[in-house]
Amino acid sequence: MSRNGAPLLVELRQVGKIYYLGESRITALKGVNLSIHRGEFVAVWGPSGSGKSTLCNLIGLLDTCSSGTVRFEGQDVGALSDDQRSELRNRAIGFVFQSFNLIPVLSALENVMLPLQIAGVSTARAKRAARKRLAEVGLDDHEAHRPAKLSGGQQQRVAIARALVTDPALVIADEPTANLDSENALRITELMRRLNSDNGTTFVFSTHDQRLLERVERQILMRDGEIIDDRSPDRLELRLDRSVRL
Numbered sequence: 001m002s003r004n005g006a007p008l009l010v011e012l013r014q015v016g017k018i019y020y021l022g023e024s025r026i027t028a029l030k031g032v033n034l035s036i037h038r039g040e041f042v043a044v045w046g047p048s049g050s051g052k053s054t055l056c057n058l059i060g061l062l063d064t065c066s067s068g069t070v071r072f073e074g075q076d077v078g079a080l081s082d083d084q085r086s087e088l089r090n091r092a093i094g095f096v097f098q099s100f101n102l103i104p105v106l107s108a109l110e111n112v113m114l115p116l117q118i119a120g121v122s123t124a125r126a127k128r129a130a131r132k133r134l135a136e137v138g139l140d141d142h143e144a145h146r147p148a149k150l151s152g153g154q155q156q157r158v159a160i161a162r163a164l165v166t167d168p169a170l171v172i173a174d175e176p177t178a179n180l181d182s183e184n185a186l187r188i189t190e191l192m193r194r195l196n197s198d199n200g201t202t203f204v205f206s207t208h209d210q211r212l213l214e215r216v217e218r219q220i221l222m223r224d225g226e227i228i229d230d231r232s233p234d235r236l237e238l239r240l241d242r243s244v245r246l
């Protein structure tokens with residue numbers, strides 16, 4: 001299966017996710033089918049509690065599904081051990097979080113170098129790669145700054161540079177603009193879009209914010225644990241639900 005000739009990267013088939021909280025059973029995802037191909041730029045949007053983070057966690061191999069199948073690069077993730085899943089995740093996926101998650105005592109450059117150093121890459125190589133990524137997000141002149149000296153938008157740009165430094169096939173950004181004002185939220189969305197088209201990195205990001213969707217080629221709308229709309233310009237098959245109001 002291909003989308004514009006690009007190979008399949010992640011495939012979810014009839015995926016369900018149930019959380020158990022004491023006596024209660026919470027169905028977070030119900031029968032989700034989704035294919036994401038290399039190079040796509042995908043926004044997952046929908047109201048609070050609709051399952052966006054749960055979906056991102058499954059696509060990012062941070063969690064496993066309760067039913068159905070998740071395949072990453074053709075591999076059935078459910079058949080992997082925890083260690084194998086972590087190894088695949090570390091190699092192939094970068095993460096951006098809404099709270100930036102930078103290490104306060106490290107400079108911007110050291111924060112971006114960290115994933116490579118954890119992977120055993122030499123300091124000199126890690127520094128070169130981190131500088132290149134900081135330049136891509138427009139922060140090469142801020143490499144010595146610690147996070148507290150940077151604005152929220154700048155911190156998120158450092159976090160994006162860090163997510164990209166290992167050359168992952170996929171970047172998952174769970175509500176990356178939730179803690180930013182609307183101007184910075186738009187800038188971060190445009191930056192991710194540019195990195196997607198320049199580098200071919202696949203991006204999946206979740207958002208509450210309908211205004212950010214204009215620049216996104218594929219929009220997946222969730223409600224009550226289901227995908228109720230999956231639309232993109234080159235897709236003929238649209239399942240629109242006009243009754244949805246966020």
Ligand SMILES: Nc1ncnc2c1ncn2[C@@H]1O[C@H](COP(=O)(O)OP(=O)(O)OP(=O)(O)O)[C@@H](O)[C@H]1O
Nearest residue numbers: 019020021026028047048049050051052053054055
């Ligand atoms: N670790 C958990 N334990 C129990 N229930 C959970 C857990 N994580 C999520 N849920 C529940 O699963 C459902 C989907 O939550 P999820 O966080 O995926 O939605 P969301 O669309 O990302 O929401 P938000 O926009 O508020 O982050 C909700 O009912 C939520 O309360």
